[in-house]
Structures are given as structure tokens and as C-alpha cells.
Amino acid sequence: MLNTSPTKPDKPVLTIRLCEPRGFCAGVDRAIQIVVLALKKYGAPVYVRHEIVHNRYVVEGLETLGAVFVKELADVPADGQPVVFSAHGVPKSVPAEAAERELLYLDATCPLVSKVHKQAQLHVKRGRHVLLIGHRGHPEVVGTMGQLPAGTATLIETEDDVAGLMPEDPAMLGFVTQTTLSVDDTAGIVAALAARFPDMAAPSSESICYATTNRQEAVKAAAPGAEVFLIVGAPNSSNSMRLVEVATRAGALAGHLVQRATDIPWAIIGAGSTIAMSAGASAPEVVIDEILDAFRARFDVRIELVRTAEENENFPVMRSLRDTPLTNADMAFVNGDNRPVVAFGGN
Known part of the structure; x- marks a missing residue:
């Protein structure tokens, strides 16, 4: 026919x-893996302070597995279940509060963010005032500022901020940057700082990840x-x-x-x-x-x-979770390769 x-x-x-x-980068992989492993080891619920990473799809997928996202530690009940800190890092006051309340906590801070924390702390140890290049209110900036004693750091967001900066001792400054900034924008701010403060100390290695x-x-x-x-x-x-x-x-x-x-x-x-x-x-x-x-x-x-590049970085999780096995379906979710419902169906 x-x-x-x-x-x-x-x-x-x-x-x-x-x-x-x-x-996904290695730090995000690690953070998601920590939540998945905690759910495997301790069962639901696992509390997570703030979004583990900034992606609603990931957050909602973890919620289907039993993760409970909270704004502050005050929202975490003392029920013996763990709380995970996000990949962006937290101020020192957060783990201190968790320890005081005897909460089991797992710190999923990206190792590259932790490196910035250490670089900033080293500046302070050497008597320098820290200039943190970043965006006001971003969790990573809040976490980095929260590593340092009050009054020892100033946030720099733009080149205009550089022009208005009046440090007590221009010869004792050191800078670090938020890890997720534009490389070009940051270079302009650093150049402006260096022009005004030629004695300013740089971090021991690049802050932008x-x-x-x-x-x-x-x-x-x-x-x-x-x-x-x-x-x-x-x-x-x-x-x-x-x-x-x-x-x-x-x-x-x-x-x-x-x-x-x-x-x-x-x-x-x-x-x-x-x-x-x-x-x-x-x-x-x-x-x-x-x-x-x-x-x-x-x-x-x-x-x-x-x-333009090949990435092979891998950041291991903390020792307390390393013996907890992950299935291929678990890893598919961790790596962002499967929808949560498919990845964890039947497990």
C-alpha cells in the first residue's frame, strides 16, 4: 500500500x-560522596548545614536518600545522627559549637578551600593584615573570615575597594582569594593592590582552584x-x-x-x-x-x-568513612552521571 x-x-x-x-570537580565529588557514605554508614537522617554544593538538583537528590538540610547547627537535634559541613567551608565557631554539643560532625570542606584558610592563618601568624578578595556573603568568604581573629582581615570585592583601603601598616599586608573567582577580575584587583602596596605578601600558592x-x-x-x-x-x-x-x-x-x-x-x-x-x-x-x-x-x-585540560584530581574522604562500601549505582550518583531515583532504586 x-x-x-x-x-x-x-x-x-x-x-x-x-x-x-x-x-563536577574533585571537591564537589568528595562532598557529595561524604553525604552518601554517611547515609550508608549511619542511616537516615544525615543533617547537612547549608547546601552541600550550590545545586538544587544535587540537594534534592540527596534529600530523597535521607539527607536533611538545615540553616544552622541549632536546627540539628541531639539524636546521635551526624551533621555534615558544606564544601564551601565554615567559620571555626561552627565545629566548636558542634563539639560543645557533642554532635558527630563530618567536615566536607573542599581541600582547596582549606588551603586558603591555612594561607590566611599563616599571614596572621606572621603579623600581616589579611586582604581577602571575594564576594561579600558568599559561604566560602564567611568561612575564611571566620578562621581569623576579629579585625585581622578586610574583604576586597573590587578595584574601587583597593583605592579606598587605608591599612594601619601598608608594609604588613598579605592577600588570599576566594577559590571560585574570575581569574581575570582577580588579576586586576591583585595588580591594583600591588601597585599601592608593593610590600604586600602573596599566598604561597595560587588560591583560585x-x-x-x-x-x-x-x-x-x-x-x-x-x-x-x-x-x-x-x-x-x-x-x-x-x-x-x-x-x-x-x-x-x-x-x-x-x-x-x-x-x-x-x-x-x-x-x-x-x-x-x-x-x-x-x-x-x-x-x-x-x-x-x-x-x-x-x-x-x-x-x-x-x-583545554584533563583533570585527574581525587580528594579522599575522611578515614572514618573510607571502609564504607559504595555500589556502582552510588558512584553514578556521586559523579553526577545518573538521576537519583535511577541510581539508588532498589538499594
């Missing part, structure tokens, strides 16, 4: 430059000529927001932050376009796949991989 049904036209072509590295730098370099390589640059991440994720800024500065005509496929700005994405895509360090790969699938439903998608 002759088929007289109309033929469907071919989908229009869309080129997507997909950045690599993108998404490898993952932040690597993702920004990949975005710079993919941005020129892209009509739209999509960054998968959360609006409260500093490193994701910096990627949007880097994309537009590097040549993309428009940069957009998207949390899920429902956020794709379809109105400005036309047939034959070249767009680019990356993801912040707390965005799971499953969300990236979801967004790519949404594009494939509308377009004949051609993927161009833009790879």
Missing part, C-alpha cells in the same frame, strides 16, 4: 561547542563566534556566574545561566546557529545530558568538543 502521509522535514542543524572540562581556572579557560576557547553561550549552574554558584561573565567577555554574543532544560532561551537560538555550552563545578552531568537531549529534540545537533 502506498504511504501518502506527509514526510517530516529534516531538523535544522545546530552546532554545539561543548567544553571540557566542565561540571584548578577547576575554576580550567573551566574558565575552556569557556574562553569556545566563546569566540558563538551566538549564545549556555552555562549550566545555579544563580548562587559563584563559579557558574563567573563563567557567564567570562563567556561574554571572550566573544560570545550572549551568555545565559540555565539550571534545567526548561531554562533554555529558545527564542534566541535559531537554525544554523553555533552555540557553546559548559557547566559550573557543582552541576551534574545528568543535567547537561538533559539539556543536550532537549536540543536534539528540535535540531540536528553537531557536537564540537572543546577540550
Whole structure:
């Protein structure tokens, strides 16, 4: 029988430059793994002070497993269950309060954030006033400032702040930075500080973390000529927001932050376009796949991989959790490769 049904036209072509590295970093992997391992070892609930990482998909997935997210330690009952501190780090007062209440706590602070804490403390030990380059109110900044005695640190957010800085002893200054800043913005602030205070001491090693730098370099390589640059991440994720800024500065005509496929700005994405895509360090790969699938439903998608670095870093969890086994499904969730319901179904 002759088929007289109309033929469907071919989908229009869309080129997507997909950045690599993108998404989860070793610090995020470690933090999520700590919560999953704690749930395995101690059972639910496991309390988590603040978002373990800045991504609602991850947070909601952990909630389905029995994690309970709280704002402060005062919200944690004395029921013998552990509380986990987020990857962004906490002030010294938080573990001190936990110890005073005899709470079992697990510190998921990223080792690279802990390194900044130590660098800041070393400046103070050597008699320097600390200049912390970062964003006011960000949990990492709150945590770093909370490592130091009152009055020994000043937050620097912009080059204008540098111009208005009047230290007691210009010869005794040392700086550190939030790990998730724009490399270029930070370089400008550091240069301005060095011009005013030539005796200022630098940290013993770079404060901005490898993952932040690597993702920004990949975005710079993919941005020129892209009509739209999509960054998968959360609006409260500093490193994701910096990627949007880097994309537009590097040549993309428009940069957009998207949390899920429902956020794709379809109105400005036309047939034959070249767009680019990356993801912040707390965005799971499953969300990236979801967004790519949404594009494939509308377009004949051609993927161009833009790879600028290879990441093999691995940060081990604390000793108390290392003997707790993880299944392949557990690891799929930890690595952001599966949806929580699928990854943990039947376990």
C-alpha cells in the first residue's frame, strides 16, 4: 500500500561547542560522596548545614536518600545522627559549637578551600593584615573570615575597594582569594593592590582552584563566534556566574545561566546557529545530558568538543568513612552521571 502521509522535514542543524572540562570537580565529588557514605554508614537522617554544593538538583537528590538540610547547627537535634559541613567551608565557631554539643560532625570542606584558610592563618601568624578578595556573603568568604581573629582581615570585592583601603601598616599586608573567582577580575584587583602596596605578601600558592581556572579557560576557547553561550549552574554558584561573565567577555554574543532544560532561551537560538555550552563545578552531568537531549529534540545537533585540560584530581574522604562500601549505582550518583531515583532504586 502506498504511504501518502506527509514526510517530516529534516531538523535544522545546530552546532554545539561543548567544553571540557566542565561540571563536577574533585571537591564537589568528595562532598557529595561524604553525604552518601554517611547515609550508608549511619542511616537516615544525615543533617547537612547549608547546601552541600550550590545545586538544587544535587540537594534534592540527596534529600530523597535521607539527607536533611538545615540553616544552622541549632536546627540539628541531639539524636546521635551526624551533621555534615558544606564544601564551601565554615567559620571555626561552627565545629566548636558542634563539639560543645557533642554532635558527630563530618567536615566536607573542599581541600582547596582549606588551603586558603591555612594561607590566611599563616599571614596572621606572621603579623600581616589579611586582604581577602571575594564576594561579600558568599559561604566560602564567611568561612575564611571566620578562621581569623576579629579585625585581622578586610574583604576586597573590587578595584574601587583597593583605592579606598587605608591599612594601619601598608608594609604588613598579605592577600588570599576566594577559590571560585574570575581569574581575570582577580588579576586586576591583585595588580591594583600591588601597585599601592608593593610590600604586600602573596599566598604561597595560587588560591583560585584548578577547576575554576580550567573551566574558565575552556569557556574562553569556545566563546569566540558563538551566538549564545549556555552555562549550566545555579544563580548562587559563584563559579557558574563567573563563567557567564567570562563567556561574554571572550566573544560570545550572549551568555545565559540555565539550571534545567526548561531554562533554555529558545527564542534566541535559531537554525544554523553555533552555540557553546559548559557547566559550573557543582552541576551534574545528568543535567547537561538533559539539556543536550532537549536540543536534539528540535535540531540536528553537531557536537564540537572543546577540550583545554584533563583533570585527574581525587580528594579522599575522611578515614572514618573510607571502609564504607559504595555500589556502582552510588558512584553514578556521586559523579553526577545518573538521576537519583535511577541510581539508588532498589538499594
